[in-house]
Amino acid sequence: MSSRTLTPVSYLVLGLIAERGPATPYELKRRVAGSVGHFWTFPHSQLYAEPARLAREGLLAEQREPAGRRRRTYRLTDAGRGALRRWLAEPTTGSVELRDPGLLKLFFAGQADDEELARLVATQEAAHRARLREYERIESGLAVDQRSRYALATLRMGLRHEQAAVSFWREVSGWLLPGDDAA
Amino acid sequence: MSSRTLTPVSYLVLGLIAERGPATPYELKRRVAGSVGHFWTFPHSQLYAEPARLAREGLLAEQREPAGRRRRTYRLTDAGRGALRRWLAEPTTGSVELRDPGLLKLFFAGQADDEELARLVATQEAAHRARLREYERIESGLAVDQRSRYALATLRMGLRHEQAAVSFWREVSGWLLPGDDAA
DNA sequence: CTCCGTATCGTCCAGGTCGGACGGTTTGGA
DNA sequence: TCCAAACCGTCCGACCTGGACGATACGGAG
Structure with a gap:
């Protein structure tokens, strides 16, 4: 007590x-x-x-x-x-951190060469895409009843985050890597 | 050693x-x-x-x-x-968790009444919006030189996350709360 | 010159957290 | 009867966390 x-x-x-x-x-x-x-x-x-x-x-x-x-x-x-x-x-306190090891690596990517960076980008995009698909699968399986309304809502936030992450990693190599810009 | x-x-x-x-x-x-x-x-x-x-x-x-x-x-x-x-x-391991206290509360929002939920939604949207603005301010202040390329990139992921969060919280009350649907 | 507020700089600590090794128990099938 | 798999729980050392606490430096006000 x-x-x-x-x-x-x-x-x-x-x-x-x-x-x-x-x-x-x-x-x-x-x-x-x-x-x-x-x-x-x-x-x-x-x-x-x-x-x-x-x-x-x-x-x-x-x-x-x-x-x-x-x-x-x-x-x-x-x-x-x-x-x-x-x-x-009560009012919600506490931080909302994005503790993503992939992001941490990106932050220090200046210490790696372009090939390593390209590999990082590729694997991160793939990983987030896989997670996105998984969430979509779970969402379609979740009953839309009263009981799971809130669980469904939080899942959708996860979905949006993964969508953002996928598009981020898809675009990031364009900002950072030289050569392969198709523009 | x-x-x-x-x-x-x-x-x-x-x-x-x-x-x-x-x-x-x-x-x-x-x-x-x-x-x-x-x-x-x-x-x-x-x-x-x-x-x-x-x-x-x-x-x-x-x-x-x-x-x-x-x-x-x-x-x-x-x-x-x-x-x-x-x-x-090396290949990137480790989880990418979204440890957001606001999300955790939303998950258990079934235990609260509608008024409390509405307050949660409002404060969360405001908090994420504030963070979004802060990131935008930082981004505009960050020099676009070589040194800060990667820092800038990670910041942009933060930006996208906040954008996703803002739109999520703006829409979520429409999914969950009865009354105020303008449709 | 002295005082004081503010930044600088660092230590310490009680808890909470982490991942995983380890071991016992129950169940069902070969 | 025996084994494998699932079930169920404990334990541990290392790490992380937030913050209390305090020492030291430095500039400006009086």
Whole structure:
């Protein structure tokens, strides 16, 4: 019941349980995999540590299975629901970084020769294109019901980002590389 | 001289020194602030810890100032330059996550009421619009010389991302909120 | 000359985060 | 009966994070 400031992962766990009911850490892991994990990942060890912290603070209630099982199920407490709703209502802080290793390499591309740069550009464009296709596939498979409205919306932001990235990498070699300008 | 696998921060430090010469941690901090810090931030404590690690591994050489000053200057060793070039040449791994707190809130917006959602949408659109303007300002101020070609390119990716985000948040309320559709 | 505000410069630390190694358990099929 | 695969969980060292804290330099106001 102490008072650390909750992290995004905290709210992720609270939110996942609020929306789809009580869960074990393993179940959380699977919920993450199919949804929010697309734009916000973390190792599964977090999904064991964080609920334990939240339970200590009274935001989740822990229920052990009867026998000598290791399984624990967490459900939301009123305090937990309150914390989640307060977070949703409060002004959004925090940075929106684009931690893209490909972009970091591009930033330092002056240290590489043109051939390496060309290879970087090609692989990045291909990677983003692949991700774009994957998102499109997921989108077409997502039911357009009430339940998944918000998941669908976030997915669409991912789609737009990948579209931007694909067109960026397609054009960037024109800005940077000499020779191959068809103009 | 051990053999941990270098992190992106490692290459950031190596790259910054490779491009603009030897530096003290504080100088690194300022180089970061004006450039790559726009899309990849980290606390300044990293800029003290990481060069120390790199020096231990022989990728940087540390030079203390004569007198009892605390100042240390780091310069690139041949091994360091080699590591940087190898990284630039190797296939790019690593995820491209969109860790946007606003997006995370949107994902769980089912737990909030419409008024809160509307407020979230409004503030997010405004925030991205502000960032977009800031990037445009920086872009117009960036000299189009050889030195800053790559910095300019990465900035443009940031620009496109913000454009995508602005249009996303402008449209999202139309998908999600009932009432106010002008159609 | 002294004082003070502002920039410069650096250390330290408690937590959170990371990826992955490792191991036990359950289930279903050969 | 046995094995493989999926299921489920713990643990760990290293790293990252944000910020508190403080020392030092320097210019200008009084």
